[in-house]
Amino acid sequence: MANIVKLLFILFLSFFISTSSRIITPSSSSSSSSSSSPSSVLSNLTYIPGPIQSNGKNYTRVCDPERFADMGLNMKDFAYCDKSLPYSVRIKDLIGRMTVKEKILNLGDRAPGSGRVGLQNYNWWTEALHGISDVGHATYFGDIINSATVFPTPILTVSTFDPALWRQIGHTVSIEGRAMYNLGHAGLTVWSPNINIVRDPRWGRALETPGEDPLAVSVYAVNYVRGLQDVEGFEVVKDPNTRPLSLSACCKHYTAYDVDQWYHEMYNRKEFDARTMERDMVETFNRPFESCVREGDGSSIMCSYNKINGVPVCANPRLMSQTFRGEWDLHGYIVSDCDSVQVMTENHKWLHDSPVDAIAQSLSAGLDLDCGCCGESDNYFQNFGESAIQQGRIREKDLDNALTNLYTVLMRVGFFDGNPLFDKLGLNDICSKEHIELSAKAAREGIVLLKNNDNNVLPLDTSKFKKIALIGPLANATEPMRGNYAGVPCKYITPIDGFNASNVQVDYQQGCADVGCQNISDLNSVLESVKNADATVLFFGNDLSIEREEFDRDGLKLPGEQEKLITKAAEAAKGPVILVLMSGGGLDVSFAEKHPKIGAILWAGYPGEQGGHAIADIVFGKYNPGGRLPLTWYHDDYVKQLPMTSLQLRPNKEFGYPGRTYRFFDGPVVYPFGHGLSYTQYKYTVKPKLSSINVGLEKHHKCKDLSLKSNANVISECPSALIDDLKCEETISFSVEVANVGKMDGDHTVMVYSKPPEFVDDAPIKQLIGFQKVFVPAGKKKVVKFDINACKALTLVEKTAYKVLAEGQHTIVIGFGDDAVSFPFEVVFKK
Template identity: 55%
Template sequence: MAPSSFFLAFFLLSCVSATDFPVYLNNFTYVCDPSRLSDLGLDVSNFVFCNKSLPLEARAKDLVDRMSLSEKTQQLGNSAAGVPRLGLPSYEWWSEALHGVTSSGRGTHFDQAVPGGTSFPTVILSAASFNASLWKNMGQVVSTEARALYNLGRAGLTYWSPNINVIRDPRWGRVMETPGEDPFVVGTYAVNYVRGLQDIEGQENPKDLNSRPLKVSSCCKHYAAYDVDHWYGVDRRGFDARVAEQDMLETFLRPFEMCVKEGDASCVMCSFNKINGIPACADPRLLKETIRGDWGLRGYIVSDCDSVQVIVENNKWLGDSPEGGVAQAMKAGLDLDCGWPYLSYYSNYTLNATKIGRIKEADIDKALINLYVLLMRVGYFDGSPSFKSLGKDDICADVHIELAAQAAREGIVLLKNDNATLPLSSNTFKNLALVGPHANATEVMIGNYAGPACRYISPIDGFSAFAKVQYAMGCADVACASGSLMTPAMDLAKNADATIIIVGLDLSIEAEGRDRVDFFLPGHQTHLVNEVANVAKGPVILVVMASGTIDISFAKDNPKIKAILWVGYPGQEGGRAIADVVYGKYNPGGKLPVTWYPADYVDQLPLTSMQLRPDDELGYPGRTYKFYNGSTVYPFGYGLSYTQFMHQITTKVNSIDVKLKSRQYCRDLSYEEGEYTTPQCAAVLVSDMSCDKQFEFEVDVEVRNTGSVDGSDVVIVYSRPPRGVARTHSKQVIGFERVFVPKGQTQNVKFVFNACKSLMVVERNGYSLLPSGIHSIIVNDDEASTPIQVNIH
């Protein structure tokens, strides 16, 4: 959504009654229900598109062929008008399910009968769990509630989630929506969450994947190189992301490729911004050639809302008219145009664009066939008997609420724990001072693209289960513009057995349409923390509720602050999860999915610079753990536990031998200046390799819990390229696994990697290459490592 209409849109929606939303009538079964069509005076036998024995594409073509040109154009926006004479009802494509079914968009609504759904933690916290099976389970719960809402006439079957943009710079306002800064981790999240939303058990791999039935449709967004919203006057509607092909392939496209090829996502949403001068939603290379051609998308491509309008009115792309903008987007491969709140350029201008010869009617037909095949796959035309029984009891079910709590627990990251202060004992720490602007947080815990939730368990609620709680805000709100409320908070801390200070950010600081300008706690929050810590009688635990990077070096270095937890925005059960961790009911095991930079990072490079690699001439330190060359407050992958783990690689990794075949050649590779021995054959082009099992290698990691507490450990495996390869990553994640290890015991984790993917580098010229030489396989923070030799001859 464009910022100029963002807040207006929310105002408009707040003024719209539930009856103004597209409602999928409670007695609506499915389009081709014979009794339904009979009630409309129609005979199902007359409609070939209702013949289930035919291929889906043939059925969709029959439906489209029956429409007039005018009727066709009214189906191309998110609020599709339907064709009553064919028994085709209106359909709202736009629903959201980022971390639960939400009221964002126009396709879903809640009311007194169904007041809310399960709201999981925002994505950045769930990502910190590094638990792929959790991500898939969350998707399964969300799709179950989505199906139940559909049956109740309150939702559609197409969900524009997840957001899988890599966090290039944590100043971006939408950090909470995404799985972190590593493209492989982000892509793995996408694959699992999408599979959870879409997959129907037992029907994951039919003979014809093009007709694979789906539980609901999932859409990976925002494609691509989108991570600037509104920063010092630079707005996403006009922003031109200048991206090197190397960065595009290595970082910005990789999660989307995984989402489509491994997750089998049925939709991709293109973004507002231009990329190297071309609007993303009008670039045939990005859409038609890459998503649909190279990656084989089985589904549809949709614009972020108003993107086609932005192409014409903001970007003034090619100086074109609205009809020309529509033609450019559709020819590039854009099937559906979202208009916010009610305007769709496709719906308004495609008819005339066809009449004046800017676009062929056959192009419209192709887009509509993609859309209707998808709706057939989700059961909109033929029904989905296996989900027919889902209803109100399947929304906010106890098992769903428990999973939301577990997701929050697993994501919480323990950043500091001096002298094993945590966990607190409920026998010793019976009187708590709970202070700070988020100490009584409720709705703030669910972030954006959320709610309403089933319920809200605030930190006060959570800690009250373990101790007597006394509460003082300390600040009037997150902005904490005044220190006038600090005295009551300090007075409580002077007498409490322990003091919990909960600070952070909220949607007034970081949000869609609102990028950050610094990494500090707002207003007087830092002062509040220091003043309360100075007078506290018992240990002080700092809890940070925010999406990511905040420079809390002052607390990290303060000996009076014994422990620090990062809790993201922990969802509806957040207060319970935080208290469970503090009091040891759950042993934290989360790891940071983003680098926490020092405050002066924001002065070293602008948010609008898209490059990831350091630039010595400009003084840029690089971005993400893969390229950043400066100091950190906390590094990517950091996180403590109440126990201790030791890691050992127990397998000796064999060398990889690549024997060049005919028409397979050695490739040049850039090397740094220095005393590096350049191999006789520097590298081989990955696309020239078969990349089959002969290039696989195993890494077995032994995880030993040497402490006195059961706990979960996250094993992150990296690869490091041979020494001397120029301008490449320092290391890259190639695999990870969360594993539970009882105290005193050992678990073995087996990884299988393919050299083509796991040892690959992307050269400046855009080639993906497998370098020869000695690569390193590393576990966590260089705790264990083993070399692997690649020989190319």
Template identity: 55%
Template sequence: MSKVVTVSFLIIICITCIEIGSDAQPQPITGIKKTPFTYICDPARFESIKVKLSDFPYCDAKLPYPERAKDLVERMTLPEKVQQMGDLAYGVPRLGLPLYEWWSEALHGVSFIGRRTNSPPGTHFDSEVPGATSFPTVILTTASFNESLWKKIGQTVSTEARAMYNLGNAGLTFWSPNINVVRDPRWGRVLETPGEDPYVVGRYAINYVRGLQDVEGVEYHRDSDSRPLKISACCKHYAAYDLDNWEGNDRFHFDSRVTEQDMQETFILPFEMCVNEGDVSSVMCSYNRVNGIPTCADPKLLNQTIRGDWNFHGYIVSDCDSIQTIVESHKFLNDTKEDAVARVLKAGLDLDCGDYYTNFTMGAVQQGKIAEADIDTSLRFLYIVLMRLGYFDGSPQYKNLGKNNICNPQHIELAAEAARQGIVLLKNDNGALPLNTGNIKTLALVGPHANATKAMIGNYEGTPCRYTSPMDGFYAYSKVINYAPGCADIVCQNNSMIPAAIDAAKNADATVIVAGLDLSVEAEGKDRVDLLLPGFQTELINKVADAAKGPVTLVIMSAGAVDINFAKNNPKIKSILWVGYPGEEGGRAIADVIFGKYNPGGRLPITWYEANYVKIPYTSMPLRPVNNFPGRTYKFFDGPVVYPFGYGLSYTQFKYKVASSPKSVDIKLDKDQQCRDINYTVGTNKPPCAAVLIDDVKCKDYKFTFQIEVENMGKMDGSEVVMVYSKPPGIAGTHIKQVIGYERVFIAAGQSAKVAFTMNACKSLKIVDNAANSLLASGAHTILVGEGVGGVSFPLQLNLNH
């Protein structure tokens, strides 16, 4: 039997209830009409829907959120409960509970991704809100290595999201950011991520999540279940997820065979940081299996680790249709639909992005596979988050946000600044850049991205406020531009357009070639098969450079690494920039850098491998060298590269000096504390106490502080990213080095600055052994500051004393 109920809420909508416990699907939703939503427990709202507010303790603001959530859930019938467990929660009209769409995205700006066909609008754009600020994709923002910028972008995105919520154009729960480590350069989703270093990825997660979630004045609270939220963020995709679709292997079937050592050291570290230090309110489990078990069905990964070990306060959600994937793709234990629902619910999955919970949870209860109490637990987690968001009681501090807080000049300028800070200068022979506007009467602008617009904003995008293409940006500096794309598109499958590009360069005072990749080559669901530029792009670049009258600058727009050794070694190509996917203001940022209005200071957040790196099967998961395969990421790969992790040049020169440094860190051990044996490399003297478990050390008591003096030796103001690594003593099977800190500092020409670092010894000097023990190893560690020949270092002796 069906019954139609009309509900007043973010939209006015007709929802058709269904009989559950069968294969029946919720009926399409029609009659959508937007109306701004205030908050659930608004007395006027209850009066309008003819429900008595005083009958419901869940609306009593004097009670703690857990008590209120418990009251709300206990008032529901079982059929009503299961209707709230999908991303489209149908609400309970008789209790005054409206329908809610949980799925929205805000990866690098408020996105239109997440709205299902025929569902009520989650986040969407219309004539009233035509767009939102589109920042650079995450990989380029991370290249700034500026944590205050990461957080400020998060704060700006959440302000626009709140404004859109007030206008009826958004929800409050956003499934961002993506914090998977980039293990392999072929991964199609590199653009969404903060790169290959797990510590940097974790720091990005903390800062962006804090920017999205924190309410000023209550950033920290003794009880996380009471801490208010601006919007709700979600760290995803947990865990060991970094393959989409490569040579017949896809994420819906892939089993990530991962050592516990790599799990602890790399794959789950950013998530632990996101929960413990970012206090994120949601975590999303991934499609893949880990060592045979689907992540969304693994109680060790969910209940034991996230909720237990990390003391998580929030809800765990599946990647969309993951439960269906368990049944139909993984065919895990030959589970029925009810088996799968019961398995993931008991493992700790609270919300299904999909309709398996909605359609099959009732049947799982009726078949005795789960208890109603299991459902109640998850629903309470969900409603506590919504209460923290002010969804039930309102958020007075945000009620005045509106259209003026979306796409305003300050936000657009921040998008341009983020792009400028992330751009990486890879080559600059003889100071070819910046170009002097007085010497450039005619500029040749060629390449398939020379007039890019939508390509600049990548995926998980929204509708941007506007586009400033590279051509738009360069018109601010040169009134005469010879434009020739050279290729019909990025895949560049024929070379018929190259002659026109050659002609454009022959008659110009300088040439800028804008080439690279786009979502047709690297994207969700599409991994790369090589590390080369597509089609005839290499031929285009070489022929244009050979014919050019003036200096040639190559601009690479991409997320993943590209083997451009041909351009690096070509003396006709004087300079190279990597610009990621730079967002809606990308063209302005590129032009500002090339013409010297901005001095580039970005650093690569991933290693740029040579093309032959792809001889290692993408499906080989170990980070360390194994089976004659090279290691992965800068931490374990020591072969030749095109450009290393952390690489980036400037228009000025910086000189480093160690201003002060400690000689040792002395760890005091209890008399009965056990020393651990570890394997040292040949020629390394083994100390009497080689290592101890970090869990046995009072880590907060052991810190070391040092200062680095950085001097700008050139004639141009600029920003320098001071990157700090630790290198362990000669221990077999551990990392070559690892990032332990960084600071972006602005230094005027001819000036110097002292940059101070205080490090926790347990975090900065930690190694993880092959049994997944986190250890402090005694001996001569080395602290490395800076990159290559310009860097400095000092020894740091770690002593373990009983």
């Protein structure tokens, strides 16, 4: 009997090893390429996303003596595995052992390595936008790992306006990512986050982003990247190129990228030329990427598909190497969005370049790694790199420089040496109770209360509202809650699940077959349900069939007959009516805002795997909503006034285009940026320490002119000064007393804006300069202190793209609307 048990155990162990080391090919199926093509080398390789494998054994690092012995090599003969040597010396030794062909092949995202010198293959593409995703060649769900925690999509997470939470989510994702790597299911380099500014409300990828405000997006980028990358005790080191990383993060897509596929495919991202002004580049589009590199120490940047003013981004040295490495001091590598090099020749047809030309242009611009999207033969560097060398279009030194940037990151992330802090992470560190609760917490804190009538429809008291009608195709949502670039969730909690767990009786009627809602499937059942319910909760909005990558919207209204169904259900309902919206971008729901029977509206974004739990907690008052919109919600008429292809943010008087985002649009909106109600009320009292600052100028300091309004009567010897010429040590210091004058404890975000002097022309109406989240018990007060660098807070970008500080009276505004308070702040230059 003992021998049988032993035999069964051996068979089980063999099966476990074989499944956990499953071979992953780019398309999860094998396809061969022509033997005369360099890609034939790739098609014969196995691509293993996780631990290093040799002769059926798993290793968590390349430089393991046993692994080298299994390969018939002596690790002591390879200096690149000598941990006593600096990274730079080790990498030089490694690259020096490689042939030109090997170097070229390892500049593709599915890098084959070189068994001849002990270098294992590596898959660079893992995604971690809001949890480890099932997108990417390096990631695999199945056998021993079936799921990972799915957090809300970034657009909802950022509406918490809680940087500590953003960093905590990033750290949690890094823990799960390292555990999946150890088990053979993910890589160590994640191509996240997406930090593009949402310039136009039709953009299909708004759900992936942190919104429309450059400061909020920048702060999110820094904290999420720090959460993904930072190793405790090594947040700052003398040589950043040696700083160990938990995972390597990548900020994307650089830059001015926010047109995917609009107007019936007439405009698409692989052909789009973003005609931008340098002013907008400095003021808006590039700002989050600069923060990602300079403050977040992001170890990778991804260049986008589009052209900018006629030049493909991935072939523009001024935008790439001169900016990333020259100005911002990037410690990492630059990767193309997948197929971007190929797009240069086949879509942009830029300069009528051949594939060899495109490789030369992009390498010269500073590109280090070429991502080929979906097939085994679509990587330009790997397929045409040898020809580029043979034709003398690139130097071997170009290859060496790119590989140095790549292998430095792999050294830092532990691919070669491992990291004892992470090497023991495993299944218990994925989908843990704490991680799942963090996902629910992010959803609860992010959900925004858009409307709550004077009679305070929400929260519902379960002792009074026992029977709840749940209406709409999203009331039983699973897939729509996770959004895109998501993994396989640990466990879905649908809205129905959340309400069923709240001790109420649920009657669910779908109403429409899907969110497209081309017809109302059973109106009579819906009307019967709402007439017999104590309260009605309507679940409508968008999903990935409406907005996603490669799919922009034409308008902002709810799809199909959703508005009709919502209206009929609301009018027939016996009790209170609550509308819950799921979407990434804004929606024109002005009909619901004005409808007297719809007492409350919640925006739940795409709330992740615990979305149903979070929504129910808010509806029944277990949590007091405190989320704020990171996007302006426009009326549908807004998008009819200007094309999506207009990149200019300021109003264009010549064409009659309105401005974009809250900084430049002053017309009517459905809900403004920063809007968010609570079940309680807050009052501000502001106490500034100073109402002015004297900024010292050097004796020979050259002042800059300002754009002034035509009726301005300003006489100043120095209207403005260049930010780069100032020490910028002055601060705007003040405290805000936040009083909760309602009856319920709550989280509250204090948002601070600056307004430029009134005489300045063509400046932002206002701009966010700081925010803090604070918990205030009912009937209590909390004091929030702000010390904001004056240069950063009051910077204006002139027409010539210079960043300047204007002399004169600025205004600091806390909050907005009727509850806002403000104080003047004077800037005086002194020589």
